[in-house]
Amino acid sequence: MKTKAKHKVTSKKKRSASAVRLLVGTRKGAFILNSDGTRKKWTVDGPHFAGWEMYHLKGSPADPNRLYASQTSGWFGQKIQRSDDGGKTWEPVGDKFAYEGTTTTHQWYDGTQHPWEFKRIWHLEPSLTDPDTVYAGAEDAALFKTTDAGKTWQEFPGLRNAKGHLWQPGAGGMGLHTILLDPSNPKRIFIAISAAGVFRTEDGGQTWRPINSGLKSPYQLPDPDAEVGHCVHRIALHPSRPGVLFMQKHWDVMRSDNAGDSWHEVSGDLPTDFGFPIDVHAHEPETIYVVPIKSDSEHFPLDGKLRVYRSRTGGNEWEPLTKGLPQRDCYVNILRDAMAVDSLEPCGVYFGTTGGQVYASANGGNSWTAIVRDLPAVLSVEVQTLK
Amino acid sequence: MIRVVLPAHLRTLARVNGEVQLESSAPITLGSVLDELEARYPVLRGSIRDHVTLRRRPFVRFFACEEDLSHEPPETALPQAVVSGSEPLLIIGALAGG
Numbered sequence: 001m002k003t004k005a006k007h008k009v010t011s012k013k014k015r016s017a018s019a020v021r022l023l024v025g026t027r028k029g030a031f032i033l034n035s036d037g038t039r040k041k042w043t044v045d046g047p048h049f050a051g052w053e054m055y056h057l058k059g060s061p062a063d064p065n066r067l068y069a070s071q072t073s074g075w076f077g078q079k080i081q082r083s084d085d086g087g088k089t090w091e092p093v094g095d096k097f098a099y100e101g102t103t104t105t106h107q108w109y110d111g112t113q114h115p116w117e118f119k120r121i122w123h124l125e126p127s128l129t130d131p132d133t134v135y136a137g138a139e140d141a142a143l144f145k146t147t148d149a150g151k152t153w154q155e156f157p158g159l160r161n162a163k164g165h166l167w168q169p170g171a172g173g174m175g176l177h178t179i180l181l182d183p184s185n186p187k188r189i190f191i192a193i194s195a196a197g198v199f200r201t202e203d204g205g206q207t208w209r210p211i212n213s214g215l216k217s218p219y220q221l222p223d224p225d226a227e228v229g230h231c232v233h234r235i236a237l238h239p240s241r242p243g244v245l246f247m248q249k250h251w252d253v254m255r256s257d258n259a260g261d262s263w264h265e266v267s268g269d270l271p272t273d274f275g276f277p278i279d280v281h282a283h284e285p286e287t288i289y290v291v292p293i294k295s296d297s298e299h300f301p302l303d304g305k306l307r308v309y310r311s312r313t314g315g316n317e318w319e320p321l322t323k324g325l326p327q328r329d330c331y332v333n334i335l336r337d338a339m340a341v342d343s344l345e346p347c348g349v350y351f352g353t354t355g356g357q358v359y360a361s362a363n364g365g366n367s368w369t370a371i372v373r374d375l376p377a378v379l380s381v382e383v384q385t386l387k
Numbered sequence: 388m389i390r391v392v393l394p395a396h397l398r399t400l401a402r403v404n405g406e407v408q409l410e411s412s413a414p415i416t417l418g419s420v421l422d423e424l425e426a427r428y429p430v431l432r433g434s435i436r437d438h439v440t441l442r443r444r445p446f447v448r449f450f451a452c453e454e455d456l457s458h459e460p461p462e463t464a465l466p467q468a469v470v471s472g473s474e475p476l477l478i479i480g481a482l483a484g485g
Contacts, residue, residue, distance in 0.1 A: 051395075051396060052396065073396065073434075074446060074483065075394075075396070075444065075446040075447065075480040075481070075483070076394075076396055076397060076400075076434040076435075076444065076447070076480070077433050077434050077437075077444060078433065079400065079430075079433075079434070092400065092430045095432075095433050095438075096432075096433060096438045096439075097438075098438065098439055
């Protein structure tokens with residue numbers, strides 16, 4: 001009993017010595033939310049870049065003070081901002097995203113082929129080891145990389161050779177929205193595109209192949225098992241097991257145990273398997289989170305009840321997490337990049353809504369509190385665990 | 388001396404207050420003023436004109452002396468009142484929305 005009490009005090013001390021920084025991108029600016037490791041009291045700093053759509057902000061795992069942000073506007077285009085002091089100050093860096101080589105084409109809404117046109121950066125993924133190296137996912141779908149801290153960006157044109165002529169924009173545009181770096185193999189990257197599917201490179205980005213075997217899209221594609229064209233909303237992995245991938249597809253929650261070579265459905269007893277984000281617990285590789293949404297034509301929670309679902313078995317068996325979340329009259333959406341987990345013990349889970357709330361759970365999802373309730377619509381949430 | 392008025396978001400990006408004043412040599416055209424503006428404030432590259440094609444972004448407009456110059460080619464000479472500095476070139480975020 002005495003030992004247990006001592007342990008409790010030590011981990012409590014440890015939590016309050018650490019800190020957590022949330023990077024929140026919204027339709028009208030970026031916000032930085034800070035707390036100590038207890039995650040009880042939060043400060044809200046922002047808006048940064050007020051009035052701009054902040055699609056995504058993310059910190060370098062190699063240098064937590066190095067942040068990158070995608071700042072976009074329908075009027076004034078794409079900007080990339082970099083901070084070297086944890087978001088206190090920002091400097092614009094390079095924002096010229098030019099597709100390499102000859103212009104290729106993809107499927108257009110009317111069945112014709114349409115040339116690639118740059119619109120915006122959806123996602124920034126800093127290298128796991130080098131603060132100056134960042135990958136950027138673009139709409140129209142392409143992967144870019146900088147190795148000079150954002151000054152210049154180069155495309156990996158080989159990705160568009162992976163049957164790019166068959167890709168097509170979803171209702172939200174043809175965006176490359178997920179970039180997963182394999183911590184055990186620097187040459188292996190997974191990316192996901194709406195509506196094209198998941199792709200993998202084994203040579204650092206030069207060549208790519210679609211890895212969509214097992215996905216079925218009977219109401220979206222004429223051939224439900226097509227090699228490309230699936231509307232993948234998000235993929236996630238646990239760093240300790242990078243060969244195990246989880247996916248929230250347009251409909252269906254999927255899992256792969258062989259780095260994407262094949263997928264099987266793990267929607268199990270979810271009340272609806274439509275949704276956008278999916279994430280993995282920081283310390284339990286078989287614990288995953290989704291937020292079921294009623295349908296693709298009704299982008300809000302079932303029955304007006306905001307429920308995160310957790311599976312501790314890597315899928316199939318799910319439990320609703322409702323404590324602290326609105327259980328009536330809630331009709332917000334949770335977008336694909338708007339969920340994140342910290343690496344404290346217990347694991348913190350965070351998500352933002354299109355209604356401007358950012359919810360936090362400091363106990364793996366058992367209970368939730370709203371850190372803020374009235375931000376602009378939240379596009380992305382990332383968390384940094386600061387030791 | 389050419390006076391250029393930027394929209395609020397671009398003033399923030401360029402970190403300027405009020406009008407921008409440019410020294411531009413003849414012939415003073417829409418294109419030459421934009422070249423000079425982007426040379427002075429590189430952060431504005433890509434935000435008024437496309438990085439690659441240099442075409443005006445769809446929701447940016449150029450007004451001067453109560454005229455819309457948005458659809459004029461880059462070699463269009465600016466009105467004498469803009470060249471003399473008595474009137475500014477207005478770069479506008481187009482009315483868009485409801």
